[in-house]
Amino acid sequence: MTSVERVVVVVPARDEERLLPACLNSIRVARHALAQRRPELGVEVVVVLDRCTDQSAQVVAGYGDVTSLVSTAGCVGAARAAGVAAALPAGGDDRRTWLASTDADTEVPADWLLAQVGLADEGLDLVLGTVVPYDLETRVLRAWSQRHHLGEGHPHVHGANLGVRASSYLAAGGFAAVPLHEDVLLAEAVKASGSAWVATDAVRVRTASRWRGRVSGGFATYLRELASEVSDVAAPGATQSLSG
Template identity: 55%
Template sequence: MTAGITHVVVAVPARDEEALLPASLRALSAAVAVLEAARPDVRVAVAVALDGCTDGSARVAAEAGVAVTTLAGDGVGAARDAAVARGLEVLGAPEESTTWLACTDADTVVPPRWLLRQVRWADQGLDLVVGTAEPVGVDRPEMLAAWHARHQLVEGHEHVHGANLGVRASRWREVGGFGPLRLGEDVRLVERVRAVSEQWVATDTTRVLTSGRSRSRVGAGFAGYLSDLGTGTG
């Protein structure tokens, strides 16, 4: 039987997210507090990877007191892996089979029980938790309607969002992490983990709220997808 989780790394990539990062980090702080109240034996590190930022994102992260690593615009896959690596470093390179990696985005707000729910699944032996993400602040009703027509916010859903993923650190290591992909790094990680483990769940109970802007910070990703929906190409 898999041992219980002893450490958690929260990994957050950021590219010029000065405006939205504060709310994201406040929500993560609340989720950490809920986890620590229920599981004071679990150590947690929140790490932000600043990927080619030219705004005040570094100041926001510093004020929040989270761990930080800096990249020169290497892309979201590399940034997610760098944030994970920084978090593991802060925690003193813990045993990875009992370490959980919770991944989200700098423009995303997680619910208070986000971490606690993931850790409870991990304690039961799951290696992967694939959550849902709902866009907010979409400025065109037809774009939001098109998104909901293509997404089911239910248990057992078929979607993958880097803004709402949890994976056992040993599995992340085994499959080579997110890798240097600039797009689709989340989908590829999930595919590789599912290929080596049947212990996973796709759930709506950890739903996060993510920015519904249609202009991407990284040229594609979730914002690019929404933009495509608005033009009928998604």
């Protein structure tokens, strides 16, 4: 069993000036909670500004304990990978570095990092957490809840709530430079390697229930389709033909 000595939080952002402050504030709280219990741990937060055209960079600049990285990839998988690569020094002890992944439109709980590090110190190499959308209309949220098992051993993979040991991440090839499901691909590769993993609802995060996503087939597409099913009318921002 190898104890964690360093934590890196990677947050990809594309024009998220409105939601990014809540995300970074929640990470700051989680970081403080970890420091209270594990003051010896080094923690770095990296926000990858992926083709941002708004004031996201200025938002990050207001946080002295957050590092920013500019990406021109226009691809969430490449953005996540760039954030990890920038934070992992060559020759470092990757068994003792823990990578925590979330999204700029997501708020993490206060014990988010504590829980991930605790599981890592127990010998786990991959932690798959749960996500709940907020600000959904009641009927849509009810339908969403009926279709999502949020207990221990859940079947979901979310880049907005994922943790992985750096050595396992590298051995699995890291986040693929794809616009969708880079989190699923990484999780599958880590599992296939025989690394120890867990799917847990212990540290659930809250993510924005937006209707328009960056790519077709993602979380926003799913929410639009779900809203259409329960309401029998197109949800705000939906098109007549929905894909994904």
